[in-house]
Amino acid sequence: MTDKKSGRPGRPRLFDLEKALDVGQRLFHERGYDGVSLSDLTSAIGIAAPSFYAAFGSKAQFFEMILNRYSGATPSIDSFMVENDAVATPIEKYLVARAEAYSRDAATKGCLVLNATRNCSDAGAAAAAGQIAEGGRLRVRDLVARSRPDLAEPVSDLVASVMQGLSAHARQGWSTERLVSVARSAALAVDAMTQTSDLAEV
Amino acid sequence: MTDKKSGRPGRPRLFDLEKALDVGQRLFHERGYDGVSLSDLTSAIGIAAPSFYAAFGSKAQFFEMILNRYSGATPSIDSFMVENDAVATPIEKYLVARAEAYSRDAATKGCLVLNATRNCSDAGAAAAAGQIAEGGRLRVRDLVARSRPDLAEPVSDLVASVMQGLSAHARQGWSTERLVSVARSAALAVDAMTQTSDLAEV
């Protein structure tokens, strides 16, 4: 019937792995890790539990795959950096872009990864989310370090903190305009920080 | 045996309501609403389930009592306001105080209320936490409105967002120094915002 010419023996899979991940991502983004049960997943994907476990191992592993997919599809701060721009410029663009993304779709509010850092009962998956979030912060830190190494840590810590606030309040239903305003205000702080002189510079 | 001279008929309660709330608050702050089961609560308090339900109604009601206790014991921004201070001054004091409180005890990291806004599977309790958090924001908003009504909303939104970040990262184990640094950076943003002129002022 289904001739996928997989080359492997055995009964062929009747469902699409990527579509299953899409469905799962939407559900998890909407309701969080613990808000989605296995029967929610299997019925939304249109498969039975054993098919799910054969394909993905466990609910937590499935979620981690989705976290990685999501973070891979999310632009890092580097994509907002233009040569010779002041530090605050790419940061403002980055934060504004996140604010817009977090509130674009009412069904998927906030950041899947940042939500998972506060939401997820599975210790392994929560740790994975934390690692991904920390990776994002490190990119901000390294970008800032290029021009102002003295500000790398404090600026990236502020940016990471504001992003948690954006994600939290996106979930509370704040409008894009409100979130963007917060993003721009935070960029003002970065700008003010860069007004201070780097004593190690001279 | 136990002569509490309550004046009421019936067998007297063998446990202390306030101590039970203290125990529950500690557990909930440590592990979150869903991380604490009823058997966790009853065994920690030292009572059986029916005694718990007779005294508190339900797990969610018990949690809401604790949320109200916690928020009642938390100083609002008004307690940091000194006559004729610039807007950014009480905000910086407030944020720094929160940063310190969130990281003071390793067993109770972050803000119980803000954590609950992102953590709590019970819709009613989560809504209560959201209301309390919004109440805190409104106090910031009203304080700012006294001198700069044009900045009341954007500043209070920024403060609320940074507090979510402080609470989130306190739970991630960030040091007091790091959190205080974020608090001070955010205050820089407020200071920068007040540098802009209020067009309605003149």
Add this chain to the structure above:
DNA sequence: CCGATTTTTTATCGGTCAATACAAAATATC
């Protein structure tokens, strides 16, 4: 003492959770 009232103790309740046992079905290679 008597009943009325309240809390205690013990033993569960039905529901939901993530995960699995088992055998039938569908493909590959030989």
Add this chain to the structure above:
DNA sequence: GATATTTTGTATTGACCGATAAAAAATCGG
């Protein structure tokens, strides 16, 4: 066609969840 391999469908599994039924125990006002 025979055998090996993989996925499928059906039916559960044991653990844990929040909440409760029922009766004994402890206090009250009379």
